[in-house]
Amino acid sequence: xxxxxxxxxxxxxxxxxxxxxxxxxxxxxxxxxxxxxxxxxxxxxxxxxxxxxxxxxxxxxxxxxxxxxxxxxxxxxxxxxxxxxxxxxxxxxxxxxxxxxxxxxxxxxxxxxxxxxxxxxxxxxxxxxxxxxxxxxxxxxxxxxxxxxxxxxxxxxxxxxxxxxxxxxxxxxxxxxxxxxxxxxxxxxxxxxxxxxxxxxxxxxxxxxxxxxxxxxxxxxxxxxxxxxxxxxxxxxxxxxxxxxxxxxxxxxxxxxxxxxxxxxxxxxxxxxxxxxxxxxxxxxxxxxxxxxxxxxxxxxxxxxxxxxxxxxxxxxxxxxxxxxxxxxxxxxxxxxxxxxxxxxxxxxxxxxxxxxxxxxxxxxxxxxxxxxxxxxxxxxxxxxxxxxxxxxxxxxxxxxxxxxxxxxxxxxxxxxxxxxxxxxxxxxxxxxxxxxxxxxxxxxxxxxxxxxxxxxxxxxxxxxxxxxxxxxxxxx
Amino acid sequence: xxxxxxxxxxxxxxxxxxxxxxxxxxxxxxxxxxxxxxxxxxxxxxxxxxxxxxxxxxxxxxxxxxxxxxxxxxxxxxxxxxxxxxxxxxxxxxxxxxxxxxxxxxxxxxxxxxxxxxxxxxxxxxxxxxxxxxxxxxxxxxxxxxxxxxxxxxxxxxxxxxxxxxxxxxxxxxxxxxxxxxxxxxxxxxxxxxxxxxxxxxxxxxxxxxxxxxxxxxxxxxxxxxxxxxxxxxxxxxxxxxxxxxxxxxxxxxxxxxxxxxxxxxxxxxxxxxxxxxxxxxxxxxxxxxxxxxxxxxxxxxxxxxxxxxxxxxxxxxxxxxxxxxxxxxxxxxxxxxxxxxxxxxxxxxxxxxxxxxxxxxxxxxxxxxxxxxxxxxxxxxxxxxxxxxxxxxxxxxxxxxxxxxxxxxxxxxxxxxxxxxxxxxxxxxxxxxxxxxxxxxxxxxxxxxxxxxxxxxxxxxxxxxxxxxxxxxxxx
Numbered sequence: 021x022x023x024x025x026x027x028x029x030x031x032x033x034x035x036x037x038x039x040x041x042x043x044x045x046x047x048x049x050x051x052x053x054x055x056x057x058x059x060x061x062x063x064x065x066x067x068x069x070x071x072x073x074x075x076x077x078x079x080x081x082x083x084x085x086x087x088x089x090x091x092x093x094x095x096x097x098x099x100x101x102x103x104x105x106x107x108x109x110x111x112x113x114x115x116x117x118x119x120x121x122x123x124x125x126x127x128x129x130x131x132x133x134x135x136x137x138x139x140x141x142x143x144x145x146x147x148x149x150x151x152x153x154x155x156x157x158x159x160x161x162x163x164x165x166x167x168x169x170x171x172x173x174x175x176x177x178x179x180x181x182x183x184x185x186x187x188x189x190x191x192x193x194x195x196x197x198x199x200x201x202x203x204x205x206x207x208x209x210x211x212x213x214x215x216x217x218x219x220x221x222x223x224x225x226x227x228x229x230x231x232x233x234x235x236x237x238x239x240x241x242x243x244x245x246x247x248x249x250x251x252x253x254x255x256x257x258x259x260x261x262x263x264x265x266x267x268x269x270x271x272x273x274x275x276x277x278x279x280x281x282x283x284x285x286x287x288x289x290x291x292x293x294x295x296x297x298x299x300x301x302x303x304x305x306x307x308x309x310x311x312x313x314x315x316x317x318x319x320x321x322x323x324x325x326x327x328x329x330x331x332x333x334x335x336x337x338x339x340x341x342x343x344x345x346x347x348x349x350x351x352x353x354x355x356x357x358x359x360x361x362x363x364x365x366x367x368x369x370x371x372x373x374x375x376x377x378x379x380x381x382x383x384x385x386x387x388x389x390x391x392x393x394x395x396x397x398x399x400x401x402x403x404x405x406x407x408x409x410x411x412x413x414x415x416x417x418x419x420x421x422x423x424x425x426x427x428x429x430x431x432x433x434x435x436x437x438x439x440x441x442x443x444x445x446x447x448x449x450x451x452x453x454x455x456x457x458x459x460x461x462x463x464x465x466x467x468x469x470x471x472x473x474x475x476x477x478x479x480x481x482x483x484x485x486x487x488x489x490x491x492x493x494x495x496x497x
Numbered sequence: 498x499x500x501x502x503x504x505x506x507x508x509x510x511x512x513x514x515x516x517x518x519x520x521x522x523x524x525x526x527x528x529x530x531x532x533x534x535x536x537x538x539x540x541x542x543x544x545x546x547x548x549x550x551x552x553x554x555x556x557x558x559x560x561x562x563x564x565x566x567x568x569x570x571x572x573x574x575x576x577x578x579x580x581x582x583x584x585x586x587x588x589x590x591x592x593x594x595x596x597x598x599x600x601x602x603x604x605x606x607x608x609x610x611x612x613x614x615x616x617x618x619x620x621x622x623x624x625x626x627x628x629x630x631x632x633x634x635x636x637x638x639x640x641x642x643x644x645x646x647x648x649x650x651x652x653x654x655x656x657x658x659x660x661x662x663x664x665x666x667x668x669x670x671x672x673x674x675x676x677x678x679x680x681x682x683x684x685x686x687x688x689x690x691x692x693x694x695x696x697x698x699x700x701x702x703x704x705x706x707x708x709x710x711x712x713x714x715x716x717x718x719x720x721x722x723x724x725x726x727x728x729x730x731x732x733x734x735x736x737x738x739x740x741x742x743x744x745x746x747x748x749x750x751x752x753x754x755x756x757x758x759x760x761x762x763x764x765x766x767x768x769x770x771x772x773x774x775x776x777x778x779x780x781x782x783x784x785x786x787x788x789x790x791x792x793x794x795x796x797x798x799x800x801x802x803x804x805x806x807x808x809x810x811x812x813x814x815x816x817x818x819x820x821x822x823x824x825x826x827x828x829x830x831x832x833x834x835x836x837x838x839x840x841x842x843x844x845x846x847x848x849x850x851x852x853x854x855x856x857x858x859x860x861x862x863x864x865x866x867x868x869x870x871x872x873x874x875x876x877x878x879x880x881x882x883x884x885x886x887x888x889x890x891x892x893x894x895x896x897x898x899x900x901x902x903x904x905x906x907x908x909x910x911x912x913x914x915x916x917x918x919x920x921x922x923x924x925x926x927x928x929x930x931x932x933x934x935x936x937x938x939x940x941x942x943x944x945x946x947x948x949x950x951x952x953x954x955x956x957x958x959x960x961x962x963x964x965x966x967x968x969x970x971x972x973x974x
Contacts, residue, residue, distance in 0.1 A: 053620065056577055057607065060570035062620055065635070068567050090545050093537035093656055094571075094609075094640060095593075100533055116572075117597040118609065121644035121655075122590050130534065132571075132595065132609070143530065143539055158542070163571060163639070167598035178598075179570055 038244040046173045049303040059171035059178035069311035090158045092139045095130040104263040110230020114166045132165040140186035141264035159185040174291035182286035188278040195279035199255040202283040203236040206251035215306040215412040221468030233257040239467040241420040242295035245441020247494040253283035303362025307405040314342040315358045319370025437462040447487035449480035467492040515721040523650045526780040536648035536655035546788035567635045569616045572607040581740040587707020591643045609642040617663035618741035636662040651768035659763035665755040672756035676732040679760040680713040683728035692783040692889035698945030710734040716944045718897040719772035722918020724971040730760035780839030784882040791819040792835045796847025914939040924964035926957035944969040
């Protein structure tokens with residue numbers, strides 16, 4: 021490995037400086053680049069291909085639950101943004117304003133959507149008249165803008181790509197069902213496709229979405245012990261419906277307000293993939309999401325038959341996303357590049373291998389090498405990809421569990437947050453004063469009240485009053 | 498038909514008022530809706546599904562030629578937009594300006610991208626150093642904003658969805674090759690997938706893209722005899738490279754400027770599909786792009802076995818995009834709705850059909866009915882969809898050819914433009930003065946100089962001087 025490492029520019033070791041390691045990886049794995057506009061990035065082919073695969077997998081899952089895709093404008097008139105009080109308070113401080121169209125000043129300024137609740141409400145108010153028009157289960161894939169002061173690639177940028185689902189239902193029960201359905205869909209998607217284990221739970225009042233009655237969240241633990249909010253699903257009740265007057269006539273010919281939800285995941289998930297699976301040689305991509313699953317690297321490719329055999333192997337492996345690196349670089353360099361880019365499996369094939377009717381398979385995550393007969397290559401690659409996918413989830417789960425602590429009193433809590441990066445499970449009275457105090461004194465925030473509650477003690481870890489819920493606490497991105 | 502027509506709200510007949518017919522169809526086929534922001538529309542599920550299918554088909558074709566997808570920011574700093582003189586002159590008057598981020602005024606205002614040449618150039622200037630970095634063949638699917646005064650759904654809106662490819666090459670020849678490759682790809686896509694025949698040609702200097710050396714275009718003829726520019730491909734030569742200083746070191750270690758191209762198609766194509774194929778009962782969708790290809794409509798669905806058989810047929814037809822309309826509306830209403838939405842094939846199945854082991858297949862374009870044995874249903878549906886796809890292209894081609902005229906002198910030209918909606922083929926001297934005069938006196942513009950040139954006469958149709966090229970002229974959207 022030492023020799024390989026010299027071949028590509030070394031990246032900072034994550035033990036030395038996790039933040040720098042992250043920045044190095046996103047750059048050197050060629051996922052993104054910075055631009056002249058602060059906080060706005062270029063998603064390069066390797067980064068965008070990850071997003072395309074996320075879109076494809078998630079979109080199919082959405083559609084299987086009846087979601088239909090639409091596209092709404094990127095501009096929101098200021099008066100529309102202001103219709104729901106909590107919502108505008110939450111977003112107005114961080115939106116970008118368009119004030120001129122062409123050479124003329126606009127009569128009313130427009131914000132570039134930070135999220136599209138208000139637009140969907142405006143649309144639904146016209147679309148929905150009768151119970152026959154319900155439910156509406158719409159989603160859009162688009163970019164949104166939030167004028168953040170501090171930005172980091174994928175984790176927090178001024179413009180980012182996401183999907184936002186917005187639904188309207190006849191009853192509160194149906195809206196609640198959809199909110200939970202999508203949260204669980206996100207969680208399953210993260211675990212099955214991205215190999216990222218998540219805690220499913222509910223946000224506290226303090227942490228919930230601006231305008232929501234309830235926000236559900238999936239929280240993942242990164243390699244450095246910090247939490248990443250990885251997807252959220254909101255139940256709005258009829259709050260937006262009342263602000264925007266979205267009413268329908270029910271079967272008894274009575275006017276009723278609709279009940280609404282919204283839910284989203286974003287390119288932030290790419291940050292999660294990096295920080296859950298990456299190592300000191302770069303990215304490690306779960307096979308199911310990897311744009312290139314198998315890289316065939318010819319050894320001594322100038323020798324007769326090597327490139328031809330590599331091409332034949334590529335054809336034999338056409339069921340997978342496979343490439344041959346027949347560039348003029350050295351094999352060692354190519355190994356390191358494939359590692360840096362996180363390609364799950366590399367296959368080495370040279371003249372001696374061809375003679376022996378075999379190839380070498382190397383797994384990216386464990387670096388385990390296997391000599392495989394060419395006749396069994398396809399089966400073995402399939403097997404390796406599948407095993408790697410499972411192992412990555414299990415490894416991430418083990419890491420998370422190992423870094424999940426319990427605190428029974430405030431001393432323990434502070435001690436743990438200060439010295440043991442990870443989740444802390446502790447009881448809470450439900451009072452925001454305690455949440456505020458904890459945040460101020462430890463910088464940890466309430467990540468969520470998990471659906472799977474445990475009773476750690478009877479009293480709040482902070483104030484000692486009777487506890488209402490067990491909470492996952494942690495420092496977060 | 499008379500009876501069916503009463504069932505859905507009548508649309509204006511296209512012979513009476515084509516513009517109103519168009520507006521009626523886009524609304525009643527449920528493709529889009531207007532919003533509070535003038536010129537910005539909602540793409541509803543039926544409209545967005547068309548765009549998804551266009552994306553899917555076109556994207557696969559792009560990737561087969563080596564295109565990689567990326568995503569660049571939506572904001573362009575004013576100083577960046579101004580780097581290429583012709584380009585800024587072309588676009589500055591119609592861009593939307595962001596002047597505030599959050600509560601602060603910006604130091605430099607940002608325009609919302611009307612197109613992304615300048616951003617790609619800024620990016621390529623950093624990315625490209627050596628001949629080894631070339632070619633770059635990148636594309637993005639995104640929305641763009643142009644502050645148009647007059648807007649029409651799909652044809653001209655302030656925000657619209659499109660793809661924009663941007664490439665950089667080592668040589669002028671390679672850039673020219675890519676420019677033509679993409680133009681031909683667009684043309685084939687329109688003909689094979691959208692059943693829209695197009696003229697492939699080159700734009701005049703007056704009509705070319707701001708900053709381009711050459712613009713190639715595909716021009717389609719709408720049902721009303723007006724032209725629709727349906728896709729363009731631009732060769733920039735090294736003009737942008739010089740403005741943005743995009744240089745690479747060649748194999749001899751010499752600094753060279755890159756040669757660039759860009760090319761795009763947009764949701765405008767949906768307008769084209771409507772205006773080429775639609776009729777007085779609504780939309781007619783080419784099977785290859787139709788979100789729903791087959792609608793099964795049960796007759797007397799309350800009777801035993803009808804809905805069960807419809808569901809079985811749906812399963813048997815799972816190779817197609819198929820739905821059952823089991824809503825509570827009458828069959829006649831459902832027929833009209835399926836017609837309005839342009840669904841290529843409807844299948845009627847009722848108790849008598851079930852008894853006779855048959856179903857009725859109706860083609861949307863010709864309304865031809867066929868009684869088909871259920872055992873042959875799948876084969877017959879496949880056959881009908883294929884035949885319909887071919888017939889639609891041939892019908893559109895016949896319509897276009899019938900409305901393509903030849904003018905040998907200016908009197909003929911003016912007479913034709915005034916009274917015969919369609920393309921006029923006529924010779925041109927190459928002088929912009931003639932082009933300007935023709936536009937002013939007839940409102941016709943030079944649509945393109947077709948790649949397949951014909952010699953109609955030796956002299957310019959306008960000034961009588963020696964002709965340089967045969968031009969397709971027409972009134973355009």
